[in-house]
Amino acid sequence: MLTVVGCLVESHDFRLVTLAAGICALSSLTTVCLVSHARRALAGAQAGWLAVAGTAGGFGIWATHFIAMLAFAPGIASGYDVPLTGLSLAIAVLLVGSGLSLAVLQGGRPAAWGGGAILGFGIAAMHYSGMAAYDVAGHKAWDAAIVAVSLALGGLLGGAALAVQVDARGPVGQAAAALILLLAICSHHFTAMGAVTVTPDPTLAVSETAVPNAWLAVAVALASLAILLFAGAALALDVRDRRHARQEADRLHSLANAAVEGLLVCTGDTVVSANRSFAKLVGLPQGSLAGTVLSAYLPGEAGRFALASQPDRPVETAVRQADGTLVPVEVIMQPVEHAGRPHYAVAVRDLRARRRAESRIQFLAHHDALTGLANRASFGTRLEEGMRAVDAGGGKLAVLCLDLDRFKEVNDLFGHAAGDAMLESVASIVTAELDGAMMMARLGGDEFAVLMPCGHSSAAGRLAERILEALRAGRPDGNGPPVAASVGIAVYPDDADDRAGLLSNADTALYRAKSDGRGTYRFFEARMGAEVRERRLLEHDLRHAVARRELELVYQPQTEIGSGEVIGFEALLRWRHPERGHVSPAVFVPIAEESDLILQIGEWVLREACREAASWPRPLSVAVNVSAVQIHGPRFVGLVHEVLLQSGLAPHRLEVEVTETALISDPNRALLTLRQLRALGLRIAMDDFGTGYSSLSNLRSFPFDKIKIDSSFVRSVDSNEQTAAIMRSVLGLGRGLGLPVLAEGVETAAELGFLAAERCHAAQGYLMGRPSPIGHFSTHTHGSSAGAEKIRA
Template sequence: MLTVVGCLVEAHDFRLVALAAAICALSALTTVCLISHASRARAWAQAGWLAVAATAGGSGIWATHFIAMLAFAPGVPSGYDVALTGISLVIAVALAGSGLSLAVLVGGRTAAWAGGAILGFGIAAMHYTGMAAYDVAGHKTWDPATVAVSLALGGILGGAALVAQVGARGLVRQLPAALLLLLAICSHHFTAMGAVTITPDPTLAVSEAAVPNAWLAVAVALASFAILLLAAAALTLDVRDRGHAQVEADRLRSLANAAVEGLVVCTGDTIVSANRAFAKLVGLPQAALAGTALSAHLPGDTARLALASHPERPVEAELRLADGALVPVEIIMQSVEYGGRPHFAVAVRDLRARRQAESQIQFLAHHDALTGLANRASFAKRIDQELRAADASGRKLAVLCLDLDRFKEVNDLFGHAAGDAMLESVARIVSAELDDTQMMARLGGDEFAVLMPCAGPSEAGRLAERILEALRAGRTDGGGPQIATSIGIALYPDDAQERAALLSYADTALYRAKSEGRGTYRFFEAKMGVEVRERRLLEHDLRHAVARGEMQLVYQPQTDVGTGEVIGFEALLRWKHPERGYVSPAVFIPIAEESDAILQIGEWVLREACREAATWPQPLAVAVNVSAVQIHSPHLVGLVHEVLLKTGLAPYRLEVEVTETALISDPNRALLTLRQLKALGLRIAMDDFGTGYSSLSNLRSFPFDKIKIDGSFVRSVDSNEQTAAIVRSVLGLGRGLGLPVLAEGVETEAELGFLVAERCHEAQGYLMGRPSPIGEFAQYTHGTIPLIADARKRA
């Protein structure tokens, strides 16, 4: 009688045992690798790899068993039934394939335990079928307890092997699963062999159809090695293809990650892959997105239905972020081939920047970019709405037009940044005085308007007073120039019945406020319309007067009081309008100063006077009046220098006359300009002395070379003691300061006699000559009479 201990120690060929162990180990490792490979494959490829794994695993189990059986040499005749041997191979492949398929296709640890149990029972079924095919000259008896242990070992270790294989990637991590499968096969085989007892019986003979042990050993070994080598070759080829596919996938993933837009590859509603941009957009790790539902990130059915019905067309939707927030996106779907299977790719573009830009564009379409106030278009639309509301309610509507006083001077003196700051401050200060029913808009430049539903003009007047007071108290940010404004008010329906007229009348009232002293407000009156229209027509024509040749200069001589000789001329501007004739300088000069046309006109006067004076053989002086706007212009000094160089006029022959009012608004700027002019060699005269403010301080502070007494003081100086006292004081002041004094407006011999008696230096007036074209004074400009100017030059 032979038992398992005796078989292992005495009746086994250890060379064949070693061969069986090698076959078993190779089979276990190959099977585990093929299972891992199959778990990553899809569809038919997965079924193919499971079939290869079942064949390799089942044949390896079968070969291990029969080679180990062939290593058993009990010393009695034995052989193997061909049919049962073949059936045992089929059983091994079939049950191994069933267990492996369950573990891979279902997935999870439970399926792995169940599949491993089926694999273990397949090992047992193959073993005991193979033992049935073992034909020996004796009797075989079985120990039920040992058989049960062998079944348990096969099932438990087979299940453990498949559980260990779950999620394992790489050869090193798959070794534990292969070792457990090896133990499952070997432990079951040798335990089951211990369950059998063979009792030799010489009366029994081995069937002649049985295959001898030696031949079966060679056949089994060759078949097993061939199957395992084929499986390994297939695995190697697939690994190589997968390697190429992985390289390609990595390249595609790199390209996808380089994209600015989010890209997602999906199958159904499941995300297969997502690029880095999409992960950053939703706020999740890139690896965590695979396997999640696309609907979790794109809530709502509308967007998905639009994608499904209009593929390859952009659809706007909302994307849910990791924190639950929703952001606007644009998505577009495209069918793609991914991993050998049809998928669809979804491109996701963040629309937040575009929406913000659209919102900004929408805002700028209705608001002023600098101040944030409503623009002209929005203001017009609001007026139309308020006009209808006023008609329905029976209330009135007031329009207040605001214009900053001398705003161009702010830009010229302090720079455009200061001008912008002033505009922003005006918007802020005035808006603070308004309630929810009122509206402020910037119409352009330094023009603002306020819309006010009201019960009557008194309410509009009170609002205008509050605005003026707030602007007087406020300053631009950073302590810039003082804000000053004028306001014009028009009422609906009292003054106008429609929007354009209402705005025009408010603007007309604004011009009246400016002409009456600035810094105040005025209501529209019907007679204002005619005056403003007339003024605007003059302003329009004045801007083109120089280009049309309508301007001309006349000259009035200036004489030495003691000798009566002509020492120079004052250039005086005249405008001959083609329709109105001569327009008084008292009318057009203020208009030119307010509209800034004075800069163009003043430049022409300077150039023409210097050009004319440069042609005189006699070096007489020429005096040119310079307005306050020109004095505060940063270009005046450069212009004078350029004119002197171009005309060739000696600087000492040019005399610039400045009124005291030109010094008041910005004394520091005026002082700098006058000093720069003085440095060029010019002479500077204070014009209309006594009619302005702080005359004595101005004489001390500014570099004047001459004082000109206003003609209003000279007139009747011979008959009015008060006037005479004033002129005597000015003459004494001039002598004390060392400044020559010129008296304007001398019209009578008596006035001239008084000036001679009081030792006045120079005189100018109708008595010496009326303003006339320079040709009428040719005897002075081209004569040979010795002149006081020569002596003064030599001095």
């Protein structure tokens, strides 16, 4: 009686045993690689790859068994039944494929163990059907206990192999799964071989249809070749997949690093990977984040709970940096599949910039962007609160409206940067004079307001005095234009019983302060309301006067005293209001200058006077009055040049009359403008000489061509010795400087006789002609006799 266990050393060819083990190892590794590829394949392609994996595994098990059988040489005749041998191969392929399909298609550990058990039973079924095909000249007997052990080994190790393959990561994991599958095949084979006992019987003969060992060797060789082909294909696929996986991982890693937001991939509380933005956010090297716990960066339990309970919805929480600092962030979590397993991706957005922007927006909603003071809305809210406090607890509440004097000139002369600097300086200077109970706001432009709780109105007056004094002493940058302001004061509840009325009355007091000379303050008085309303109505109508053709020019002749000949005309502005009738220039010109309407009106006067003078056949001069606002404007010289070119008027026929008050606010700017006008060929006259502050120095400093004596020095010059002495002095000064002198306001022959005796150059007044439309003077402008009687009249 011969047993396999007893003759393993004496009856086996260990070269073939080694070959069987090698074929088994190659088959196992091929099967594991193909199964891994099938797990990653799309659903439509999985069935094909599982069929390939089942075929490779079945062929490998079958080849291992029969190579090991070829290694066995019991010394008696033997052969292999062809149908049973083929059936054993089919059984191996079918059951191995079934087990692999269950493990892959169902997924998870239970399916892996179940599929592995089927695979193990497939090994056993192939082995015992193969042993049934083994035809030997003797009797075969089986040990039931050892057969049970072989079945158990195949099932357990087969299940373990597929279970390990589920978690396999990289070459090491796949090699471990292949090794267990190798043990499952080999341990089952040699255990099952130990369960059989072969008893030789000379009376028995091997069937003539049995395949001898030589033919079996050819079949095994073909099976081994198939395994090699499968192994090559599996290796190629594995290499390709790894390359693609590496490229895809690199691409995803690059994309993740390119993201501005922090990105993490986690499993449970463990960070699998993190991008560069998240590493920068927490202040740690990117390579050190993998393997750390998410709770180290999201310390708040509430935040983590909100994330877990609200996936796909952003949650605001905080991230802890490496130094312990908490950074506000917005976090959103989303389930993802990573490396074939469920994970979740966490996007982390830094909220610091957004919080700063929100804070800035919140600030700007209640404050002025330039000065940082409260804005109009905040001031209104605070005013309402202050009024309610007064109603509840008594006392008074003063509103001080503050407006900068001639602020537009600062912008025009020095630029808007200087204007902004002045506004910031005013805010700083005035705020320094206030205590904690007071509030300053910028209402718009150069308008400011101060809110002051007080016990008596006089306290508001003292504050206004301090503010004006501090502004006079301060300059925006130490050498810029001086700051001048006017203040109007209204007191609640004395002057109004609501917010709108209180602000309106404070504004009315401000207008009065400006009208009374600027640089001062005024309290509201009831009689101011009607005056201010009237002034505002006039200003409103004046804004539309040019477009409505309500303005007109009249002309007053200027006569040479010696010959009596008209040498030119002064253009004088008149306003014919459709309801008020003729409005005096003494009323509307100051309004135009304060509201800067003088720029629009002055341009119209200049264009109209030049156009009219250019139509005269006789080359008489035309004089136009120019305000301080025009002289200091940056466009005035260019405007004059443009008007002369468009009208065709010779520059020497245009005379610009400038008062001394137009020079004192910014002498350097005025001097530059006058010199540029002289360069164009114009003549410049000092108007109202003697009424200014520094006439003699102005005559020396500025390029005047003529002096016009104010009418106050001409009136009664023939009968008042003091007036006559002043007139003689001025005429002598003009002769000494080489400047012709024109006397304004000549109304009597006696006044004209005095001027002739004192050799005054020219005169202008009612005696020579009243201001009238230019048509009344056609005898002078066109050289005809028409209208001469009208002039005398």
